Amino acid sequence: MTEIRYDVVAIGNAIVDIIGRCDDAFLERHGAPKGHMRLVDADTSAALYAAMGPAVEISGGSAANTMVGLASFGARAAFIGRIASDDFGRIFRHDIKAAGVVFDSEPVAGRAPTSRSMILVTPDGERTMNTFLGISTELDQGEVRADMIAQSAIVYLEGYLFDRPEAKAAFRQAASIAKKAGRRVALTLSDGFCVDRHRDEFLDLIRSDVDILFANEDEITSLYQLPFDEAAARTAADTSLAALTRSAKGSLILADGKSINVPVDPVAKVVDTTGAGDLYAAGFLYGVTQGMPMEVAGRLGSIAAAEIIGHIGARPEVRLDKLAREKGLMK
Amino acid sequence: MTEIRYDVVAIGNAIVDIIGRCDDAFLERHGAPKGHMRLVDADTSAALYAAMGPAVEISGGSAANTMVGLASFGARAAFIGRIASDDFGRIFRHDIKAAGVVFDSEPVAGRAPTSRSMILVTPDGERTMNTFLGISTELDQGEVRADMIAQSAIVYLEGYLFDRPEAKAAFRQAASIAKKAGRRVALTLSDGFCVDRHRDEFLDLIRSDVDILFANEDEITSLYQLPFDEAAARTAADTSLAALTRSAKGSLILADGKSINVPVDPVAKVVDTTGAGDLYAAGFLYGVTQGMPMEVAGRLGSIAAAEIIGHIGARPEVRLDKLAREKGLMK
Numbered sequence: 299m300t301e302i303r304y305d306v307v308a309i310g311n312a313i314v315d316i317i318g319r320c321d322d323a324f325l326e327r328h329g330a331p332k333g334h335m336r337l338v339d340a341d342t343s344a345a346l347y348a349a350m351g352p353a354v355e356i357s358g359g360s361a362a363n364t365m366v367g368l369a370s371f372g373a374r375a376a377f378i379g380r381i382a383s384d385d386f387g388r389i390f391r392h393d394i395k396a397a398g399v400v401f402d403s404e405p406v407a408g409r410a411p412t413s414r415s416m417i418l419v420t421p422d423g424e425r426t427m428n429t430f431l432g433i434s435t436e437l438d439q440g441e442v443r444a445d446m447i448a449q450s451a452i453v454y455l456e457g458y459l460f461d462r463p464e465a466k467a468a469f470r471q472a473a474s475i476a477k478k479a480g481r482r483v484a485l486t487l488s489d490g491f492c493v494d495r496h497r498d499e500f501l502d503l504i505r506s507d508v509d510i511l512f513a514n515e516d517e518i519t520s521l522y523q524l525p526f527d528e529a530a531a532r533t534a535a536d537t538s539l540a541a542l543t544r545s546a547k548g549s550l551i552l553a554d555g556k557s558i559n560v561p562v563d564p565v566a567k568v569v570d571t572t573g574a575g576d577l578y579a580a581g582f583l584y585g586v587t588q589g590m591p592m593e594v595a596g597r598l599g600s601i602a603a604a605e606i607i608g609h610i611g612a613r614p615e616v617r618l619d620k621l622a623r624e625k626g627l628m629k
Numbered sequence: 630m631t632e633i634r635y636d637v638v639a640i641g642n643a644i645v646d647i648i649g650r651c652d653d654a655f656l657e658r659h660g661a662p663k664g665h666m667r668l669v670d671a672d673t674s675a676a677l678y679a680a681m682g683p684a685v686e687i688s689g690g691s692a693a694n695t696m697v698g699l700a701s702f703g704a705r706a707a708f709i710g711r712i713a714s715d716d717f718g719r720i721f722r723h724d725i726k727a728a729g730v731v732f733d734s735e736p737v738a739g740r741a742p743t744s745r746s747m748i749l750v751t752p753d754g755e756r757t758m759n760t761f762l763g764i765s766t767e768l769d770q771g772e773v774r775a776d777m778i779a780q781s782a783i784v785y786l787e788g789y790l791f792d793r794p795e796a797k798a799a800f801r802q803a804a805s806i807a808k809k810a811g812r813r814v815a816l817t818l819s820d821g822f823c824v825d826r827h828r829d830e831f832l833d834l835i836r837s838d839v840d841i842l843f844a845n846e847d848e849i850t851s852l853y854q855l856p857f858d859e860a861a862a863r864t865a866a867d868t869s870l871a872a873l874t875r876s877a878k879g880s881l882i883l884a885d886g887k888s889i890n891v892p893v894d895p896v897a898k899v900v901d902t903t904g905a906g907d908l909y910a911a912g913f914l915y916g917v918t919q920g921m922p923m924e925v926a927g928r929l930g931s932i933a934a935a936e937i938i939g940h941i942g943a944r945p946e947v948r949l950d951k952l953a954r955e956k957g958l959m960k
Binding site: 318347348350351352353354355356357366384385386389392393396397411412611613 | 649678679681682683684685686687688697715716717720723724727728742743942944
């Protein structure tokens, strides 16, 4: 049997975030649905960038953020995603490797640019994402490293990948390789609108291949078209392990017939919610890969999410293992 | 006579900062002189980037930061600097324009990349800069817009430009155009090592063309090779107006034979000193262009510097005119 070299390998969009501040009126004027991710084409992207205020660039990408969080807890994490041979590609590659995540995908020259997301943060700390999927959309089955997936205890898949057929095929292939190798498959639903676009396929995938499901309230209610409690009951029936995040209300873990409520970790000031779900997943997955009790895994998710919403950007600014030790959750 | 359209036009390096954290040992290992700016070639730049931790990208450039600060006070500011047609060039262009600074320089394709500086911030908040001067060094006399300079009450020149002959020529040309148009010339010495490299030429320029001089303690003592008090006396003899910044000791304004000590503005925590001098210059120049008393101009410099060292990056995160009004320095 293949030796396990990674706790988790993720497949996702390789994105650099362009983060700026705006008011609610700006979002309305530009048709950006508050709190959601929308895909923008090159023209809309250029027009929005011209209109938005000064920004900072920080590496992002939902599953990539989760892998950086895992590495910060001390796990062995790897990431598969496509970057172009441009400045944004170099930024993405540098930051994820410098964070201790294994990233072997080679930059691709002469095609689309590296993907970027214009993230507009309103005064309440809520983020609204406008993603220009450049070369990420070209992620195809050739990029999915069968060896890496077979060597990982868990393969973590980003729902956003469903937005392009090639990436979706790569996604399904990865799940299939993992299953054959006896590994676990984790999925994050990514965004309520994304779930809307692919509801039936997500449900099929969850019932057939997914061992660990991550979703927020918006996503899980969108998936089942039911109020939260009913959607949670359906989730428990469809999956063996799920973590449903509910912003300030904490998270609900559904594990082998049990329901566990996990409180949030207190935050002095919500600066930017970008990455809150990604980092919750990092803490939870760390707990799962280390065989910790579900309550502890959930608490690790809460402290990672709290760290990330206290500052701009979706990559942790301090070591998460240190934070977890200070809270008495890790030795 | 040409109408004045801008309070200040600056000529400087158009740089995107790549800001990361490190400890003092990292600086020593990589031969980076703490608290200074050093120029690095492409190979050193690549090696340092590979070694440094995760970073954020924020538009920078000394004189560019000063112009953004001026615009944030409500002044009419313009910037001249050369960018390439790449992601970093687009970032620089977007951010400076979004901040309200007039920037008409067109991106140049197919030559060197846009300039970048790897800024390493140590736990004490001190920044150490490693600048790869890409296309900035190609700034030449063709880029110096005579019309723009003649339309500006003050032309502000960045000492760093002296590090390349073409830029130095452009620099001298700008000073000459300004003088002929009856405008004032301001100069910042930029860095103690930079002064070391060009001491005699700086002295010549200051005595012949400079009306307003900015320097920190390190730079002014390097210029005159004298202790601070004696260097300040020489500065007073050589210039009609100078502002000498002394970190926590505040600043000393030398104006027509008078010496004025200006206190610093209190800062809760020094996070990153990048841009402290640039923003001091912004506040001081704003006061000068509005005909305020020198004490007030100095205080505006202090509050702008305090704002910038409280967070990562050298561009203000709040409106400086609002801050100045809260402090009762502006109406």
